[in-house]
Amino acid sequence: MEVLKVSSHSNANSVAGAIANIIRGGSGAEIQVVGAGALNQAMKAIIIARGYVAPSGFDLMCTPAFTEIEINGEERTAIKLIVQSK
Template identity: 45%
Template sequence: METLRVSATSRPNAIAGAIAALLRSQGSVDIQAIGPAAVNQTVKALAIARGYLVNDGLDLCAQPAFVKLDVQNEERTALNFHVLARPLGSA
């Protein structure tokens, strides 16, 4: 499974395109974000990606969880979004 890393300066439209492409081809993707600005960009990208998937009859489901990452020999807490594709209209 592919893991996307989002930063505070990531462009939501670009991230959304990557999310939609991975959901179409693989059915799932993990997204990692450290810090409130990166989480904000991630949430915006998820909302945009939903719009990209409508014509394919797909929706997405995001499951957030905290994870510990080693960044430059320092332990950091990140938010990990496990995102799954599902048929549009399923509950």
């Protein structure tokens, strides 16, 4: 599973393209976010990616979970969105 880190400044279309390429490659993506703005960009990217892969016969499933990550030597709680093909 490939890990993508999304921030509030991430371009949703670029992230969507990365997700679509991972799904077409037969794998799944774990998207890690911290904060509401980053979660917003990640969700928009998943919605856009669904439109990218639908013509190829793929449908996406997203499972949210919590995870611990390290930022600047400090432990933070992040949200991870596990995106896979249905």
